[in-house]
Amino acid sequence: MRIALYVTCLVDLMRPAVGFAALRLLAATGNDVVVPPAQTCCGQPAWSAGNRPLAKTLAQKAIAELENYDAVVVPSGSCAEQIRLTYPKLFADDAVWGPRARALAARTQELSEFLASLGEPLEPPGEFAGSVTYHDSCKGLRGLGIKAQPRALLGRVRGLSLKEMADCEECCGFGGAFAENYADVSARIVDRKCESVAAAGADAVVGGDLGCLLNIEGRLRRRGDETTRVLHFAEVLAGETKP
Amino acid sequence: MNANARHSQAMHFTARAADKVRNPVLQQALQKAKPLFSGKRAKAMAALPDDGLEFEALREACAGIRDRALNDLDVWLEIFEENARARGAEVLWARDGGEICDLVIDVARRHGVKKVTKSKSMLSEEAHLNDALAAAGIEPVETDLGEYIIQLAGEAPSHIIAPAVHKTLQEVEALFAEKHGRPQAARTSADIPALAKEARGVLRQHFLSADMGISGANFLIAETGTATLVTNEGNGRMVTTLPRVHVVITGIEKVVPTLQDFATLMRLLPRSATGQTISNYVSLLTGTRADDESEGPTKTVFILVDNGRADVVGSHYQDILRCIRCGACMNHCPVYFSLGGHAYGWVYPGPMGSVLTPLYTGIENALDLPHASTGCRQCSSVCPVRIPLPELMHGLRQEQQRRGLRPWGERFGLRAWAWIAGRPTLYRALTRIAARYLNWLADGEGRIRLFGFAPGWTTARDLPVAGGGKTFFEQYAASKRD
Numbered sequence: 001m002r003i004a005l006y007v008t009c010l011v012d013l014m015r016p017a018v019g020f021a022a023l024r025l026l027a028a029t030g031n032d033v034v035v036p037p038a039q040t041c042c043g044q045p046a047w048s049a050g051n052r053p054l055a056k057t058l059a060q061k062a063i064a065e066l067e068n069y070d071a072v073v074v075p076s077g078s079c080a081e082q083i084r085l086t087y088p089k090l091f092a093d094d095a096v097w098g099p100r101a102r103a104l105a106a107r108t109q110e111l112s113e114f115l116a117s118l119g120e121p122l123e124p125p126g127e128f129a130g131s132v133t134y135h136d137s138c139k140g141l142r143g144l145g146i147k148a149q150p151r152a153l154l155g156r157v158r159g160l161s162l163k164e165m166a167d168c169e170e171c172c173g174f175g176g177a178f179a180e181n182y183a184d185v186s187a188r189i190v191d192r193k194c195e196s197v198a199a200a201g202a203d204a205v206v207g208g209d210l211g212c213l214l215n216i217e218g219r220l221r222r223r224g225d226e227t228t229r230v231l232h233f234a235e236v237l238a239g240e241t242k243p
Numbered sequence: 244m245n246a247n248a249r250h251s252q253a254m255h256f257t258a259r260a261a262d263k264v265r266n267p268v269l270q271q272a273l274q275k276a277k278p279l280f281s282g283k284r285a286k287a288m289a290a291l292p293d294d295g296l297e298f299e300a301l302r303e304a305c306a307g308i309r310d311r312a313l314n315d316l317d318v319w320l321e322i323f324e325e326n327a328r329a330r331g332a333e334v335l336w337a338r339d340g341g342e343i344c345d346l347v348i349d350v351a352r353r354h355g356v357k358k359v360t361k362s363k364s365m366l367s368e369e370a371h372l373n374d375a376l377a378a379a380g381i382e383p384v385e386t387d388l389g390e391y392i393i394q395l396a397g398e399a400p401s402h403i404i405a406p407a408v409h410k411t412l413q414e415v416e417a418l419f420a421e422k423h424g425r426p427q428a429a430r431t432s433a434d435i436p437a438l439a440k441e442a443r444g445v446l447r448q449h450f451l452s453a454d455m456g457i458s459g460a461n462f463l464i465a466e467t468g469t470a471t472l473v474t475n476e477g478n479g480r481m482v483t484t485l486p487r488v489h490v491v492i493t494g495i496e497k498v499v500p501t502l503q504d505f506a507t508l509m510r511l512l513p514r515s516a517t518g519q520t521i522s523n524y525v526s527l528l529t530g531t532r533a534d535d536e537s538e539g540p541t542k543t544v545f546i547l548v549d550n551g552r553a554d555v556v557g558s559h560y561q562d563i564l565r566c567i568r569c570g571a572c573m574n575h576c577p578v579y580f581s582l583g584g585h586a587y588g589w590v591y592p593g594p595m596g597s598v599l600t601p602l603y604t605g606i607e608n609a610l611d612l613p614h615a616s617t618g619c620r621q622c623s624s625v626c627p628v629r630i631p632l633p634e635l636m637h638g639l640r641q642e643q644q645r646r647g648l649r650p651w652g653e654r655f656g657l658r659a660w661a662w663i664a665g666r667p668t669l670y671r672a673l674t675r676i677a678a679r680y681l682n683w684l685a686d687g688e689g690r691i692r693l694f695g696f697a698p699g700w701t702t703a704r705d706l707p708v709a710g711g712g713k714t715f716f717e718q719y720a721a722s723k724r725d
Contacts, residue, residue, distance in 0.1 A: 007715050007716070009664075009674075011715055012674060012714050012715040012716055013674050013677060013678055013681075013710070013714055013715075014681075014707070014708070014709065014710065015707075015709045015710065016709075016710045016713065016714060016715035016718050016719075017709065019715040019719070020715070020718070020719075035716075035719060037667070037716075038667040039667075040664040040665075040667055040670045041664045043661070043664075045657070045660070046657055046660075046661055048618065048637075048640075049640065049644065049649070049653070049657055050613075050637065050639075050640025050641040050642075050643055050644040050649075051641075051644050051657055051661075052641055052644075054657060054658065054661040057661060057665060058661060058664055058665065061664075061665055138617065138618065138619035138620055138621070139618070139620075142619070142620040142621070142624055143620065169621075170577060170621075171577045171617050171619035171621065173577060173581075173617060174617065175616070175617030175618055175619070176618075177614075178614070178615075178616070178617050178618075179699065179700060180697050180699040180700050181614065181699060182257070182260065182578075182611075182614075182615055182699075183699030183700065183702045183703060184260055184261045184264045184265075184702075184703075185260050185264060185578055185581050185582060185615065186617075186699075186703070187264070187702070187703030187704070188264045188270075188581035188582075189577045189578070189581055189617070190703075190704070192577075214706070214707055215704065217705075217707045218690070218700070218704030218705045218706055218707055219703060219704045221690060221704075221705045221707070222703060222704050222705050230707075
């Protein structure tokens with residue numbers, strides 16, 4: 001099977017290690033993994049702002065460069081949701097792009113979904129000496145139904161124990177442009193998340209969406225928490241958790 | 244200008260929000276209420292299978308009932324009107340808030356009304372009815388405990404089913420002491436029944452002396468001409484049965500075809516709102532007092548209100564009219580619980596308000612509300628009538644874009660970014676520069692504390708930087724060359 005890794009623009013710019021961790025995990029499945037070279041952004045910021053024409057332009061670009069693979073894997077519930085749920089909506093009435101969008105949507109999976117769906121359970125190469133608490137990102141959870149998969153995978157990491165936090169399904173307050181445009185409100189929401197994280201008392205908070213993770217880490221640090229690690233589950237599974 | 248917009252503060256959302264997040268007393272009240280609302284609902288929904296019910300199937304049925312009513316709204320309203328008139332009620336129609344006030348004052352004058360007791364009605368908030376009544380020399384008394392509190396405080400409701408949820412116990416104690424003319428006491432939550440009793444003592448006098456009662460209606464039942472009231476405090480019954488005259492003010496969208504439909508909706512309304520299988524009181528009010536009856540009003544008037552609703556019927560946004568006002572969307576909204584309801588600036592707060600306010604007051608008069616959402620979908624996952632609230636907010640965002648209502652900087656920024664994202668070579672070059680710049684700003688600390696390109700972000704957070712100055716694609720290309 002030829003798998004395309006859709007790196008996502010945030011991982012590319014803000015945390016390349018997540019991309020390399022995803023590559024390592026996908027390679028461990030024994031499949032042929034490709035990083036389509038022209039990929040940039042799935043267009044979600046435009047869609048979220050309500051700009052349908054721009055969202056369509058970027059969706060067409062992504063469809064064209066991703067549609068020739070057996071599977072497309074995304075280390076982000078948010079971007080995976082954009083491809084899977086929004087692309088078909090954008091081209092619902094389009095005789096040419098509609099079928100292409102739907103075909104791509106059917107082959108696109110978020111990373112934990114993909115890894116958990118393999119017949120042979122993945123043996124994570126990573127080790128983690130400590131406890132983690134898992135933040136369910138909204139788009140992955142309520143959009144794609146991702147809940148059990150990352151937990152099952154993390155449960156197979158040697159040394160790792162899972163400590164659930166209260167309200168793990170509650171939004172962290174990121175919301176893309178929301179965090180910038182409504183900074184006060186966003187800060188209040190992420191404060192509640194930080195309090196839940198602190199109460200769980202885990203060594204690390206782990207999630208599957210870099211936007212949420214940057215938001216949570218940024219607020220934890222600003223509040224003076226210098227010790228709680230904030231990690232993408234791919235980094236934990238792949239053992240790329242060096243500080 | 245839209246008449247509703249004159250009373251709306253929705254254009255000041257950002258400033259009001261900034262104020263609300265920094266109000267420690269408000270935050271304390273909200274923090275306390277949040278787990279109560281969501282916890283009670285969750286428990287009720289978890290118990291549905293014990294009654295042989297299933298949430299998804301039920302809400303499918305409830306949404307279907309509401310759709311059936313809305314798809315032929317004119318027909319069901321005519322059937323309602325005919326049946327209500329046959330039972331002796333008068334049915335009047337109001338285009339907007341001003342007409343509501345005129346009609347109510349006219350009814351009051353015709354019947355020599357000096358004092359009005361009110362059960363909770365959000366329509367009367369849309370109309371600013373209390374102000375109009377007072378100006379006409381008629382005393383309005385709110386009798387729902389929460390509404391009574393905020394009437395004493397001179398405030399507006401901050402929640403559609405818990406109007407005083409923004410107030411702490413201490414604030415209520417101070418208010419009662421001042422308004423009831425007694426010394427202030429130290430109170431704990433064990434004293435809440437005593438405070439309720441105190442209010443009841445005052446309200447009892449009003450119930451007995453009022454000439455007219457005003458209520459809303461949770462639903463109108465077309466086949467019987469009935470108004471239904473779903474309440475917990477019993478004040479609704481006092482308001483609708485003791486005075487000579489009863490006026491029901493409700494939106495035209497509240498009609499449902501049959502009693503059976505009402506029964507189905509009641510499976511989810513109290514459970515979604517307060518986690519109750521059924522509320523303490525469910526009243527079905529039909530017509531006036533019959534000759535052989537000893538109780539009830541001798542005059543019943545229905546005022547059925549448009550105030551923006553008719554324009555939503557048949558539009559992209561019709562699904563919002565399914566709303567049964569349970570409050571579950573705001574009870575599960577991270578934005579609502581960071582601000583309370585007043586920040587939203589008009590009558591309806593939370594996700595349903597972020598859709599209704601632009602529709603009823605004008606999209607151009609509530610630009611922030613559809614954007615003041617993280618898109619978390621917690622609202623639509625609990626809505627008992629499956630309103631796609633995030634999609635409706637998104638529809639409003641698209642309409643703002645189409646009509647050129649977004650700020651110039653945002654529109655230009657989006658276009659420039661999308662133009663670059665469409666050109667991979669340029670995009671790679673610019674992100675390489677950006678990665679170096681971010682790394683330079685992070686200055687070996689792994690974080691940026693003040694970032695000029697996203698000042699909002701760094702007002703409350705650091706920006707973690709972890710690429711060592713190189714993008715993924717740069718590092719990946721280098722690893723391929725090695």
